[in-house]
Amino acid sequence: AQSVTQLDSHVSVSEGTPVLLRCNYSSSYSPSLFWYVQHPNKGLQLLLKYTSAATLVKGINGFEAEFKKSETSFHLTKPSAHMSDAAEYFCVVSSMDTGRRALTFGSGTRLQVQP
Amino acid sequence: GAGVSQTPSNKVTEKGKYVELRCDPISGHTALYWYRQSLGQGPEFLIYFQGTGAADDSGLPNDRFFAVRPEGSVSTLKIQRTERGDSAVYLCASSLTWVAGDTQYFGPGTRLTVL
Numbered sequence: 001a002q003s004v005t006q007l008d009s010h011v012s013v014s015e016g017t018p019v020l021l022r023c024n025y026s027s028s029y030s031p032s033l034f035w036y037v038q039h040p041n042k043g044l045q046l047l048l049k050y051t052s053a054a055t056l057v058k059g060i061n062g063f064e065a066e067f068k069k070s071e072t073s074f075h076l077t078k079p080s081a082h083m084s085d086a087a088e089y090f091c092v093v094s095s096m097d098t099g100r101r102a103l104t105f106g107s108g109t110r111l112q113v114q115p
Numbered sequence: 116g117a118g119v120s121q122t123p124s125n126k127v128t129e130k131g132k133y134v135e136l137r138c139d140p141i142s143g144h145t146a147l148y149w150y151r152q153s154l155g156q157g158p159e160f161l162i163y164f165q166g167t168g169a170a171d172d173s174g175l176p177n178d179r180f181f182a183v184r185p186e187g188s189v190s191t192l193k194i195q196r197t198e199r200g201d202s203a204v205y206l207c208a209s210s211l212t213w214v215a216g217d218t219q220y221f222g223p224g225t226r227l228t229v230l
Binding site: 015032034038042043044045046051090094095100101102103104105106107108 | 118133146148155159160173206208211216217218219223
């Protein structure tokens, strides 16, 4: 079984300040972990993914995430928020060792960026 | 290159009617997935195809839902006797292979409204 918990439903930051979106996962097998972003009325876009290589993963638009097995966490960070970062962010898990290919999504974190 | 496309972008129907939703995956992608996203929630897995066959349909909510991919490319999600609870955004995704952890690329979705 696999599941994802996004610890904050809403996060509000000021432009130019750091972003932290928190995610904890549960997986019976070695996980693949992803962060997707969804802008209003747009499709889901992959930000970054972890698949058992380097634990610090760099993605697009300055985002990165660190896989911490001991804490079962995969938090998303960005040093300096931009207005265009305002969107819904989903943490996603998929198990590497089973026949299932379904992605399991968290409930999402809405990021607001204040000017 | 072209991404995943879905038609129609919006579909309004009446309770009890039959609807078909179409997905065109990225050219050359062998795996195709359907998800459903209700308002304010993350997407939920419905069904996954390897080539022409449904490899995992464990997410289909009941036997009113059915999907096909007869030539291993385009897929159609079919919903019989629609109910108001079927209203959601239906998302299609494709991946190059069906190897665990392979990135899934999402289409813009079809917004289904059942009156």
